[in-house]
Structures are given as C-alpha cells and as structure tokens.
Amino acid sequence: MSIAFTTGDPSGIGPDLAVIYSQRNDRENLLFFTDPDLLIERAKILQLPLNIIDSPSSSKPGDVCVYPVYTKVKSNCGLLNAKNSEYVLEMLNEATNHCINSKSEALVTGPLHKGIINKAGIDFTGHTEYLSQLTNTNKTVMMLATDGLRVALATTHLPLRDVPSNISTESLKDTIKIINDSMINFGINNPTILVCGLNPHAGEGGYLGTEEVEIIDPLINNLNKQDYNLIGSVPADTAFTPDSLKGVDVVLSMYHDQGLPVLKTLGFKNAVNITLGLPFIRTSVDHGTALHLAGTGNISLGSLETSIRYAKMLINNA
Numbered sequence: 001m002s003i004a005f006t007t008g009d010p011s012g013i014g015p016d017l018a019v020i021y022s023q024r025n026d027r028e029n030l031l032f033f034t035d036p037d038l039l040i041e042r043a044k045i046l047q048l049p050l051n052i053i054d055s056p057s058s059s060k061p062g063d064v065c066v067y068p069v070y071t072k073v074k075s076n077c078g079l080l081n082a083k084n085s086e087y088v089l090e091m092l093n094e095a096t097n098h099c100i101n102s103k104s105e106a107l108v109t110g111p112l113h114k115g116i117i118n119k120a121g122i123d124f125t126g127h128t129e130y131l132s133q134l135t136n137t138n139k140t141v142m143m144l145a146t147d148g149l150r151v152a153l154a155t156t157h158l159p160l161r162d163v164p165s166n167i168s169t170e171s172l173k174d175t176i177k178i179i180n181d182s183m184i185n186f187g188i189n190n191p192t193i194l195v196c197g198l199n200p201h202a203g204e205g206g207y208l209g210t211e212e213v214e215i216i217d218p219l220i221n222n223l224n225k226q227d228y229n230l231i232g233s234v235p236a237d238t239a240f241t242p243d244s245l246k247g248v249d250v251v252l253s254m255y256h257d258q259g260l261p262v263l264k265t266l267g268f269k270n271a272v273n274i275t276l277g278l279p280f281i282r283t284s285v286d287h288g289t290a291l292h293l294a295g296t297g298n299i300s301l302g303s304l305e306t307s308i309r310y311a312k313m314l315i316n317n318a
Helices: 014-021 036-046 082-100 114-119 127-134 169-186 200-206 211-224 256-267 302-317
Strands: 003-006 030-034 051-053 063-068 106-109 141-146 149-153 192-196 229-234 250-253 272-276 281-285
Touching: 003 082, 003 302, 014 030, 014 036, 030 036, 030 082, 036 051, 036 063, 063 082, 082 106, 082 114, 082 127, 106 302, 127 272, 127 281, 141 169, 141 256, 149 256, 169 192, 169 211, 169 250, 169 272, 169 302, 200 211, 200 229, 211 229, 250 256, 272 302, 281 302
Parallel strands: 003 030, 003 106, 030 063, 051 063, 106 281, 149 250, 192 229, 192 250
Antiparallel strands: 141 149, 141 272, 272 281
16 A cells, blocks of 8 residues: 655645654555655754655655655745745645556645745645646545544635635535545445535524525435435534534535634544545645744644545545
C-alpha cells in the first residue's frame, strides 16, 4: 500500500509532520512529495535523523522516500514566501498524477496557506476546489470526520454573502447524492443524513429566509420518496445536540462555519478532511500551517495519523 503525502507550505509545519512521522517504527509507507533538501534541513532543526531512500517500504526510523519537487526559493520556518506558491501547487499536480495513474493508492495532503498563494497572483480557494479542477471533476464534496461525527458542506470556501446564491436545488441534490454514494466506502448502506437549514430556525416557515421552503425542504421530500434517508431541514443551533444526532451518519451543513466549528471543537487534532467525489482517495489534516510552531517540534501528529487511517480504510473498502 503506497500513500502519497504532500507536505504543504514549506514555511509551515507540514515538513515537521513528515520528519517526525518518519521516526515511528509503526508508520505506513508514505511517498513524500516535497523538496528533499527542505526535509533534510528541517530534520537538522528538529535534531532528528533523516535518510532519503528509494523505497517507501523501509521500517527503519528516519528513512523517507521522496518524490522530489523543489522549492523556488529557500524557505524559512514561519516566514511565508509567495515565490514558493508554484512549488506548493506543483506538489499537488505531481501527487495527483501519481494517484490517477494508480502509482499511489491515496493522497494525504499537508497544510498550505491559501492567502499566500493568492498573493502570488494565483486564484486559489482550497485543496478541494483545486483538486476538482485538476481532475476535471464536476462536483466534489468537502467532509470532515472525527470520532462520533461527520460533517459535509453544501458550499466550501465562500464569503458568507455568496452562500445563498450558491445553494440551488441541483447543486444540493448533487451534493447529497455524492454523500449518499460515498458512504458505501465507509461501510454504511442507506445512510441517514441530517440536513441543516440555511437561516436561523431553518427559516421559521419563510419569515427568516425562504431557501428552506423554496429549495431545501422540497428537495428533501422528493429524495426521501426515492429511498434516501434524509432528516430536515433542521435548525443549525439544535442540529448538533446529542438527541438530534442519534442515528445520524452525516450532517450536511450549508456553509463552512455552520458545521465545522462544532466538529473541530469536538475533535480538533484528531479529525480528517475528506474530499468526496474525486477519482481517487484524498484525505487531509484538519489544521493549518501553524507557522509559529514550524521547526519547534511542539506539534501533534493526531490529525495526520487520523488522515492516514481513513485513507487506509477507504483503500481497503474500495
């Protein structure tokens, strides 16, 4: 089993994750898409052994197999540099090609910084959207998972003012279908999906917004007649209570900060970001670049380990 791992922004903790994970005896076979010189330098800063090898199957602590992608300029811990934005995307391009050509069975991505990529003049909203474009995939769904909770998003990295105009019957139907179909790879047939409303109190019958009565609720009713198992629309302020979540396999939130704060409060550092709908398996850590921690060694591998565990599970269930 070979899993590709992109180390993300070179100034963040992605390289630290690679170096520290490589010290474990029980690690998985990862192929690191990164600059080998960057890893060697970061290992020196962390005062950890590192040996670049040709095969990812070594169990010797400190051995890493690298698919070389070189930074454009020297990187320093904690200091973003827009000149390395092309390097960050080149890692994703090469790793994606590996997965599409079945040279790697899954892609796990390290954290990158969206703002610095945009500062370089490259329109970039996130891994999910970029991988969709890269693979010519019409529709993908961003889902985060931790023990006891999965949250999928109807919209991803959008300004709040743009969310209502991006929720339509067709887009929401496609999202729900991808979630429903993808749950089979999680070993769940006929999943129960709780659908949040967009507006406070799920629109209060149209008095606090009409998206529920015009789009969300009619679609739920229609799909339930087609053997889907949907609950909703449910006001988001009560959707995540224990009683509401009983028997629920996935919560569908209408926008990024409606559902993810709850999930990250419950499982931060032990959660995984999964892109549903791609032609290959992709998981990711649930945290950012943590620039202030780069090179300190004071980081958690929890989310990386969770990402790798989910990637393995999805590979085995494919």
